[in-house]
Amino acid sequence: MRIGIISDAHGNGPGLDLVLSFLKRQGVDRLLFLGDAIGYCPYNRETCEKLERSGADCLMGNHEAMLLGLDHMPEWAVDIVRLPKTWDELPKGWGDMVKANGLEKTVEIGGRRIFCTHGVPGEPFTRYVNADQAADIDFDGDIMLMGHTHRPYVVRHQGRLIINPGSCGMPRDYGDLLSLAILDPETMDAQVHRLPFTPPESMLQQVHPRVAQCFERTTEDVIGKIWRPYEQA
Template sequence: MKIGVISDIHSNSIALEQVLEALSDRGVDEILCAGDLVGYGSQPNRVMRLLKIADVESVMGNHDEGVVNGTPPEFNVQAKRALDWNRRNIDSDYVELLDQLPLQIRKTIDGSEIFVVHGSPRNPLSEYIYESDLDRGFLEFSFKSPPEILVLGQTHTPFIKKIGDTLVINPGSVGQPRDGDPRASCAILDLAEMEAEILRVDYDQEAMAEDILEVLPKPLAERILYGE
């Protein structure tokens, strides 16, 4: 069984549409998302519609929570402006869907236990966990019984790392990569082989940047052109 893994879409429906198509072409059976469906970008309603159609199961990210409950004061000026705009322009039905997102998903698929969270198991919404932060001590601190697969988001930087019997995946960001590669990032998890791969997907960044420029600060449009 193959699982598509995505995260940090950030109201970029052009990237999401291409990612969903690429995952379908690769024969994934279902898709899990590590949160931050909205924020930064200019197409929250279309993102939510595409995720609903594709039946994607997601946890809540800090930007999702910010749309529901108010922009966090620690956000920088650009992030605040984008989140405030998203809150004003997203359909109320989608706000309800965001409000219903769990902080974590822990489920068994084909005999393998998968744990999905946006930030970290101990701080689901706000913590940033990079590949260099991960070791056996992290797992022992975070879990009484570590899952076979741990999915994280938040950092917009993809990686796959095996720690003991646990495979840790950060699929990177669909809508705002920050690793110097502007292509959308996602991952494919093969449960039969217990291995994963990062997949980069081309999309029309120029079109998305133009859409963002119409309503949001210029730096938010520029960064998706360079993957920064």
């Protein structure tokens, strides 16, 4: 059993196409999406449709929560995030699944109890956990899958596994490398994969300049300069 794990597509339909094609070639048996299908890039409905057609089990991210009025977005950030105007603009089947799954879901696959979340248990919108902090997170299960940071990692701690697939739409470490993870729960083997991606000019023309810069960055220094003013992404 092999599970494809993706997160944070953020309206990047061309990027998601690349990632889904890769996962299909890898022959994964199941696909989990950890939230934030929308925002930043312009192809929100198309991205949600692609996820629905792929058969991915989709969680709610903080961007979906903001659109539903469950989380607050600062007024000054509206033009950067560029969410759809209403939930009704998105596919109903996908939307119903996201609402039903919510921010956290536990599944049992390959004899393992897998806890899935977009952010951090108990702090889904306000806290970011990087690789050096992941072992401190308490969760119920053998494996935890979490997104939100747009930075991938795999951490092993006391016989348990913590996986962040990074972003399949807008990475925050290397902007030209989309990221995803593949997990074999039976063997507890997990690997992060990076896929080279050049955003089409037509997409870059429709995003905020800060978002366009994301795809150009190649160092952590650049990331900090671009994104520190808006951490709730």
